[in-house]
Amino acid sequence: MKKDQTFYIPILCLIFLAGLIAMRYLPPINIMGYELKTIDMFSDVENEVPTVEENLPIVAIKPQNKIQCPEGQICIEDYSEDQNYFGNLFHHLQNISLEKDKVRIAFFGDSFIEGDILSGDFRNLLQDKFGGSGVGWVPIASEVAQFRQTIKENFKGFKNFDAVHNPKEKVPYPPFGICTIPLTGNEASFYGTNFSSRTEYIPGFRLFYQTPNTLKIKVETDKETQEVKAEAGTLMNIVEVNYHPAKNVNLSFSTSPNTYLYGVSFEGSSGVYIDNFSLRGNSGLSLLSSSDEMHKALNKIQDYKLVILQYGINAVNEKTKDLSWYTRMMNKVVAEVKEAYPQAAILLVGVGDRSRKINGQYKTMPTIKLMIDAQRSVAAENKIAFWNMYEAMGGENSMVNYVKSKPPKANLDYTHLNFLGGKEIGSSLYKSLLFEYERYKNN
Known part of the structure; x- marks a missing residue:
């Protein structure tokens, strides 16, 4: 027996109606320099926004x-x-x-x-x-690491908190609201970019941190490797690390309870x-x-x-x-x-x-x-x-x-x-x- 085709008519109508509704949310469409008028079947019955x-x-x-x-x-x-x-x-x-x-x-x-x-x-x-020269402060593990153009970063082995999305966490937030905990096997790699002549190379840096114990930092560039010790301290402390400007620098940190990393500031001379x-x-x-x-x-x-x-x-x-x-x-x-x-x-x-x-x-x-x-x-x-x-x-x-x-x-x-x-x-x-x-x- 031939199936009744009228069965599909209501379904097709619903699909068509849904398409019309969806078109009101599309951005303006330009074809060869001409902007097509947005289709909005409800525009005449909607109240004007005050x-x-x-x-x-x-x-x-x-x-x-x-x-x-x-x-x-x-x-x-x-x-x-x-x-x-x-x-x-x-x-x-x-x-x-x-x-x-x-x-x-x-x-x-x-x-x-x-x-x-x-x-x-x-x-x-x-x-x-x-x-x-240098971009100044950068998070240790940034969520926009690959999106940013002034410096690039890859990282692993860190746990991030921020004051907007984790307001109830018992961590000592800095004024800028970002706090990072180093985990076992952590590594953060930073790379210069061609954004400008001042971002091609990564100058020395200052690490912002808080720790109850000595923090060990392994610093590797494309020219040298060194190990730095940051002394224990409450609130916010810094340790300065100098090296010949490099195209990339890799950092890894020792781990201990209540150690918090607040970021690094890459900066050159005056x-x-x-x-x-x-x-x-x-x-x-x-x-x-x-x-x-x-x-x-x-x-x-x-x-x-x-x-x-x-x-x-x-x-x-x-x-x-x-x-x-x-x-x-x-x-x-x-x-x-x-x-x-x-x-x-x-x-x-x-x-x-x-x-x-x-x-x-x-x-x-x-x-x-x-x-x-x-x-x-x-x-x-x-x-x-x-x-x-x-x-x-x-x-x-x-x-x-x-x-x-x-x-x-x-x-x-x-x-x-x-x-x-x-x-x-x-x-x-x-x-x-x-x-x-x-x-x-x-x-």
Whole structure:
């Protein structure tokens, strides 16, 4: 008997309907330079996403604009009382060649700068201007080891903890929230890259650690092998290891209970060194998970002249209506940084653009502007500096432009920059800081 074909009609209809629904989530499609209109069968019945003004009442602080900013440049907003907030940083930069000094910058952030995106180019430009070689701080066992372009790494035999994903673990977290335990048979190998002339070779390093017993470190390069002993110490300690700059270096560590590795800082002679302290999923609040003593221990070692705080993307979503909790907590974070790093200026970098689908088209998430207002208010209240990365990207819907750029400058999640976009924003941040530096020298 011939099977009734009408049996398949409802099934085919369901498959077709599911396909139409799925198409509303596809990114825009370009064919030979023409963008096809996104198919969204529900766009006419969906409610329009309310604007910030309609649904997100907030008293915004007027952007500070006391100086004439060069055309096409986003100037740093200085909310300090004397309007000379970066004086100590600039003094050390100006005298760096005379004093043979190392000027250190801590760049705390989230996944937006993961893999040294943005910060790598910012570092490279500053080192071009003021000297320095090496990428600064690197985790012992990084989850973005192969993704990063400024240094490569392979590793085995380590157990990682971080303050965002393992907040209840009883480990002594450092300010940057990453802690590594060496296991039997551990090994970490680091390799230079062609990102710039300063990253081809790996200079000597300083190991950050805590251990109740002597820690033995085997150091192998393509030129030599040595064994180093790091003395027992609480909180955070360092041991410095020197060797001829090499294209790769292999490290292995002895194991003992309560030994914690906090990372290595690869650095050459005098110049500028920027530590990329990115931590995925971090809203900035993990800085409070470290003790006051640990913050002060890090500052005693590093003596930072500038602390950059780049956060915000993990504290907002399309339903966010109130960020008063965030400003309260960030006020605590800034207070902690001020107390622990009293000689450092603090630069709060505003959140970049982020897009979501609104009626079938990607547009700036309305809550992004709310976050920028919140971050600027934190800077003003604490009399620190603020830089508007959202405007540096181009403002409203700039993330869409970054994704559609040829070649693309951002990822298809419409949230994160890629290395090309990071290079552009890193250069913008450098120009903004250098503009302030030149004003300092001329006054």
